[in-house]
Amino acid sequence: MHRPVPKLPSWLPVDGFILALLGTVVLAALLPARGPGATVAEGASTGAVALLFFLYGARLSTREALDGMRHWRLHLTVLACTFVLFPVLGLAARLLVPEVLPATLYTGLLFLCLVPSTVQSSIAFTALARGNVAAAICAGSFSSLAGIVLTPLLAGLVLPGDGGGFRAGSLLPIVCQLLLPFLAGQLLRRWIGGFLTRHKKVLGRVDRGSILLVVYAAFSAGVVRGIWHQVSSLRLLCLLGVEAVLLAVMLTVTSYGAGKLGFHREDRIAITFAGSKKSLAAGLPMASVLFGAQAGLMVLPLMLFHQMQLMVCAFLAKRMAARTVPEPRRAAAPAGPGGAVPAKAVAAAGRRPPGPRD
DSSP states (O other), X not given: OOOOOOOOOTTSOOOHHXXXXXXXXXXXXXXXXXXXXXXXXXXXXXXXXXXXXXXXXXXXXXXXHHHGGGGXXXXXXXXXXXXXXXXXXXXXXXXXXXXXXXXXXXXHHHHXXXXXXXXXXXXXXXXXXXXXXXXXHHHHHHHHHHHHHHHHXXXXXXXXXXXXXXXXXXXXXXXXXXXXXXXXXXXXXXXXXXXXXXXXXXXXXXHHHHHXXXXXXXXXXXXXXXXXXXXOHHHHHHHHHHHHHHHHHHHHHHHHHHHHTTXXXXXXXXXXXXXXXXXXXXXXXXXXXXXXXXXXXXXHHHHHHHXXXXXXXXXXXXXXXXXXXXXXXOTTOOOOTTOOOOHHHHHHHHHSOOOTTO
16 A cells, blocks of 8 residues: 655745755765866856856846836835845844854845845745735845945945954955846846747756856855854854844835835735845845955845745635635726736736745
8 A cells, every 4th residue: 555645734835946045055064166267166156157147137127027017116115125124124133143153144134134125036026915916026126236236235234244244355356247147138138038938948947057166165165264163053042032023023014014114915915025035046146256266155144035925825815815706897997006916917927836036
């Protein structure tokens, strides 16, 4: 008699890309790049970062972003949560140093608070909870675009400049590796946009491979320099606890705050999921440029927060959907304030799992 294979709860998403990231970290710990190999890995990582942001720029639909600008109150709310409230909470966490968090992990936690919001997972969870998908698309896109400029600027203002942290000299690499490739992608989108759409799956693997390469180079440098001996298991548990509190605060503030601001339920859902999460795909390459050899330890809080937000938001989105009685749609209903989305588009977005680009 064959017993059924036990399955994980449906609300517990197993992010295969996170498993690949963890495998890359283990590989870097066991076989770090040294000597000439480290030089090759660093050069390949630099090229991978530029390629990532070129693809980000080529994929971003300018028309889609412009169409969503009419819902400016929602987008400003998400941007305020991402680039104002998150950094304020990160600065407040300075009170936990050194009793709860060492200075190195706190710097990584503060950097986590500066990176932009997600795109794909915000769309997926908003659709699952029957929220305003069009608003989530535009809010995530605006956040990613603003993060190209705001994240480095905020890092220069609030991150420590000593101990391998952010350096003023990093501004030029940021422009060369992040901003210029992004702008080049936007300029060439007219000619290569169709190619990117036709080869979406292949380019998705390029995204993943590039990010894994960045992680390997960063963690290899950390292993060679011995920075991992600075963190104990107890400190990591404390970091997880702090991040759980941070996520709970942001989910509560975005949900109830959006209601106090007078947003409808569908818009509140979009604000909750777009304003409470952080992008792993955008943060990893930025950290490699900002922190250099210290990047391995600095991105650890972001990697842990990323998986935590997927698990918690998946659970919340399904509970929201279960409490909602969908209203019948009219055939010729006018577009809502955030740009209504056809039922087929909502269903398609709901079937899209949170991707590694977030």
